[in-house]
Amino acid sequence: MSERIGRLTAAMDRLYEYDREPVSPDKLQSGGKFAGLFAGEHVAATEFVIGAFFVLHGVGARDLILGLLIGNLLAVLSWTFICAPIAVRTRLTLYWYLRKIVGPGVTFVYNIANALLYCVLAGAMISVSATAVGLLFGIPVPKLGSVLPSSLGWVLITVALGAAFTAVAILGFSKLSRFAEVAAPWIFVVFVAGALAALPRLGVTPDLGNLWEVAATRIWDGVAEAGQAKYGFWHVLSFAWFCNLAMHVGLSDMALFRYARKWTYGLYSAFGMFPGHMLAWLASGVMVAAIGRELHPGLMAYEAVGVAGIAGVTLAGWTTANPTLYRAGLALQAVTPGWPRWKITLVAGTATTVLASFPVFFLKLLDYVAVYGLVLMPVGAIVFAEHWLFPLLKIEQYRAEKRGWTFNVAALAVWLGTLAVVFALPLHLYFRWLPGWVIALVSYTALAAARRSR
Amino acid sequence: MRRPFLSRLAGGLALVSLALCLASAALFFLGRIPEATFKLGFLLASIAWFVLAAGGKMAGRDEGPTG
Numbered sequence: 001m002s003e004r005i006g007r008l009t010a011a012m013d014r015l016y017e018y019d020r021e022p023v024s025p026d027k028l029q030s031g032g033k034f035a036g037l038f039a040g041e042h043v044a045a046t047e048f049v050i051g052a053f054f055v056l057h058g059v060g061a062r063d064l065i066l067g068l069l070i071g072n073l074l075a076v077l078s079w080t081f082i083c084a085p086i087a088v089r090t091r092l093t094l095y096w097y098l099r100k101i102v103g104p105g106v107t108f109v110y111n112i113a114n115a116l117l118y119c120v121l122a123g124a125m126i127s128v129s130a131t132a133v134g135l136l137f138g139i140p141v142p143k144l145g146s147v148l149p150s151s152l153g154w155v156l157i158t159v160a161l162g163a164a165f166t167a168v169a170i171l172g173f174s175k176l177s178r179f180a181e182v183a184a185p186w187i188f189v190v191f192v193a194g195a196l197a198a199l200p201r202l203g204v205t206p207d208l209g210n211l212w213e214v215a216a217t218r219i220w221d222g223v224a225e226a227g228q229a230k231y232g233f234w235h236v237l238s239f240a241w242f243c244n245l246a247m248h249v250g251l252s253d254m255a256l257f258r259y260a261r262k263w264t265y266g267l268y269s270a271f272g273m274f275p276g277h278m279l280a281w282l283a284s285g286v287m288v289a290a291i292g293r294e295l296h297p298g299l300m301a302y303e304a305v306g307v308a309g310i311a312g313v314t315l316a317g318w319t320t321a322n323p324t325l326y327r328a329g330l331a332l333q334a335v336t337p338g339w340p341r342w343k344i345t346l347v348a349g350t351a352t353t354v355l356a357s358f359p360v361f362f363l364k365l366l367d368y369v370a371v372y373g374l375v376l377m378p379v380g381a382i383v384f385a386e387h388w389l390f391p392l393l394k395i396e397q398y399r400a401e402k403r404g405w406t407f408n409v410a411a412l413a414v415w416l417g418t419l420a421v422v423f424a425l426p427l428h429l430y431f432r433w434l435p436g437w438v439i440a441l442v443s444y445t446a447l448a449a450a451r452r453s454r
Numbered sequence: 455m456r457r458p459f460l461s462r463l464a465g466g467l468a469l470v471s472l473a474l475c476l477a478s479a480a481l482f483f484l485g486r487i488p489e490a491t492f493k494l495g496f497l498l499a500s501i502a503w504f505v506l507a508a509g510g511k512m513a514g515r516d517e518g519p520t521g
Contacts, residue, residue: 183504197482
């Protein structure tokens with residue numbers, strides 16, 4: 001067993017070998033690069049669903065705007081004060097830094113968890129694209145609350161799209177990445193133009209004199225749809241903050257910020273948060289209200305900007321599902337040493353396609369995003385404790401690396417224990433991550449301190 | 455082979471196309487053009503954006519000694 005784990009971790013190390021060394025000073029990037037990267041990455045297909053869900057969950061207009069402003073600001077500050085400083089000090093990816101702290105065995109488990117979560121996320125993006133392509137063939141979108149595929153047509157369209165996305169990911173991932181760079185600004189324009197064009201349908205006059213009244217009474221009117229829980233200011237704030245929890249507090253964006261000249265480059269994440277996670281969410285709210293609150297991203301965009309809207313939703317799903325598929329493949333490659341890249345991408349793509357045909361993943365996207373962040377968040381707390389608190393408390397750092405442990409048992413116990421506690425907490429799903437992060441931080445530090453005193 | 459002038463020209467025109475996408479939506483919102491004209495204008499400006507932005511990128515890319 002230990003031999004098998006040794007082989008797997010050695011294979012995993014080879015995959016990430018190219019970024020094993022800390023980034024050298026000549027490779028550091030300018031702030032503008034970070035602004036562009038964040039701006040392009042955070043206008044995805046899922047924005048069509050998230051913004052619409054705030055309407056369906058009956059969020060009031062004032063609560064939404066304040067919640068998004070503060071929640072996104074907290075997300076930017078999390079990148080700036082939690083993720084970027086550790087990345088700039090170590091110049092390592094989370095993978096290699098984690099390996100020093102928790103050992104290759106726990107890093108392996110982390111990779112697998114990450115791969116599975118990526119597959120679900122890519123599946124949700126394919127489902128969003130399917131709502132647009134399905135519109136061309138008259139295939140109905142599954143109703144809110146659906147878990148299983150609602151029709152053979154839905155299954156066929158998701159399988160066709162999943163197969164197409166997977167084929168492109170296998171044949172030309174780098175070309176698609178370049179295409180995604182071209183598509184990203186236009187997709188943002190689809191959101192803005194779509195909302196602008198949907199406003200007259202909601203009764204907004206050209207002088208914008210009644211804009212607030214329409215927003216508060218016809219879009220974000222504070223009334224939840226049947227079967228949907230009522231959300232308010234705190235839900236929105238918390239969601240906007242944790243939407244990218246795995247990236248900032250969970251530290252996976254160390255991979256980006258290790259190239260930053262200064263930790264303050266974390267502030268450039270604002271270029272992704274405020275256009276993508278504020279304007280695009282507000283825009284999709286306007287669009288869903290304009291079509292009578294039906295959660296149908298394809299129809300929302302089609303009604304708003306016409307045929308280009310169908311292309312917009314399809315491309316948004318395509319360009320964002322592909323890097324997600326690629327990352328899932330990279331993480332999964334660790335368990336299949338010797339497999340070529342195409343075979344692994346095919347496996348990840350097949351799993352993702354099967355998941356995409358189950359509408360529950362995009363119809364419960366908000367909850368899934370919360371679970372995704374929750375699962376990976378304790379790892380970020382463990383790294384934070386080891387990086388900042390251990391030196392302060394004079395606890396030895398990087399014991400796993402120094403002693404050659406495969407598994408840092410304390411870290412694994414804290415990770416699993418934190419998950420058990422947060423899933424049992426009598427709080428709304430959105431409010432569990434913060435106490436969970438504190439629990440993981442304190443318990444990992446306490447375990448290490450206790451070990452030192454023994 | 456890199457063609458900086460063509461790259462800049464295509465990039466500039468691509469930005470104009472993107473601005474036209476937004477302008478068509480604004481004109482429809484203001485009631486200056488009908489919905490069908492807005493949607494057609496948005497579609498054409500979108501196609502122009504993809505052609506010009508992708509073309510600009512290709513013209514600006516250094517293909518290396520064999521390119």
